[in-house]
Amino acid sequence: MNRKFTDKLATATFTFFAMMIVVILTALLGYVLYMGVQQVSWDFLTSKSSTFRAGGGIQDQVFNSFYILLWTMVFTVPVGLAGGIYMAEYARDNKLTAMIRICIETLASMPSIVLGLFGLLVFVNAFDMGFSVLAGALTLTIFNLPIMIRTCENAMRSVPIQQKEAGMALGYTRWRTITTILLPSAFPSILTGIILSAGLVFGEAAALLYSAGMTSPNLDYGNWNPFSETSPLNIMRPAETLSVHIWKVNSEGIMPDIREIADGGAAVLVTAILIFNIGARMIGTWIHRKFTSK
């Protein structure tokens, strides 16, 4: 009787813990979205931010977030994919592989502010890029690389060994097996991984403070010349992202409507992250179903 009671008690406790986590965390998200919905309007999304006056929007910050994300992915996806293929297919059980594994683990657990400092030291100062989209994207590439390599490695490893053996049996070379058999099968999981990591990159702020900067020039969206100072496409201009903007408004903003901007900005950020996360899962399942015709 006694041990049955303890068992029930333990079950109740763990259930309570789990419920509490879900309730607290969803309540927090609900709070962000609820407070934000009242502030987000088309005008808020499409007007420029203002340093002193009320009524500023987040147009440039949203654009910068996506633009830096785009460049980060341009750098990360090829290197991460190749690194993942190396780890899954080429790496032998030797010192080099062990060292690469240590490097991946170290990079993955490196504080993002430390990576931001590295970006400031090397990309901004030593390579003389200044606070720029490019410096920010390169810093975030280091931030994202370990995640991407792991995702791709796991995706490649999860392809059934029989498929690889079938390719080998047909006389395919190793590279041809990888590109024509393994990669297509692993594609849904790789794509899911890419979108999930894009969500992390989109929300990252600490690494960008001193690499992409905390300001944005007066952008002219009609100017498509990528070398012009005011062009949004210029990669050598400073670019404050949405996450950085939320931090800056909250911690040192001097405009009268700090609370409104913070509420709206946070809601937009959370919505974007939710879309990335849920979208990744849905697309992954959909492509998998399409490929396997299940």
Place this chain on the structure above:
Amino acid sequence: MIPIMQTTEKASERLIRKNKKLSLKNPERNGKVIVYSAAFVTILATLAVTIFLTQQGLQSFYMSGINPLEFLTSTNWNPSGSNPSYGALAFIFGSLSVTVLSALIVAPFGIGAAIFMTEIAPSWGKKILQPVIEILVGIPSVVYGYLGLTVLVPFIRDHIGGSGYSLMAGVIVVSLMILPTVTTLSADAFNRLPNGLRSSSLALGATRWQTVRRVLLPTAMPGLLTAIILGMARAIGEALAIQMVIGNTTILPSSLLDPAATMTTIITLNMGHTTFNSAENNVLWTLGLLLLILSYGLVMLVRFLAARRKF
């Protein structure tokens, strides 16, 4: 003579040599070059971060002449005074206390929720809890900071005391941030255990709690510790969320309700407005180096635990 020599060569040898010819059109070799360069880039990035930050971080000792012992053990932080002093103990203490306290808070909740997800309601846990918690892992830290600032800080001010900006607010915000991480990683640790462990324990007549406590928890322990340490790695490196709620003083806090600062918050705040290569700027790089060393230490700990892991 030459044509005869060519014909004496075996067909297999000729084919092998042909395969290895140096040509840009050899996809096998190009593929190899691509994947090896990616591996090389990973090593290069890690080495570059380590070397550059070490070099820059040590400058405060050999260029600005700051005493390393004083830096680590003094709480007297006054870098801009006429007689500047650079004691960073208050920040080191802040970082360590936020990290340790939040790990202590999160460990029971995270592991408890993981037990619920894997042992009590596996189907439900997999379908609903796991996706929800994985989504929460991806919520940016500035959002947690914003929530701390708008909800937690006023709550502490009104109901507990002090200004609200406090070590306590920092600990709670960081705990909420690392809770999803620790929960998913702990659930992974339980999921890795073979089902035979569970069924044999239950077959001996043990209840679920007895199985969990006597069999699963001890076996999964290295994995669970890894989960907590990775949570701590995230906590010690967290900058902006803490900076928004902790109050940012340079004095050692005497209670949980006092404002404090961490290594990350002082870097965040002061890196922008100190002159590059000045003593005041160099100590910030030293704090960055210290963060890097601590994160290396945690990685080593994780590797040590991974070697002891049975499943």
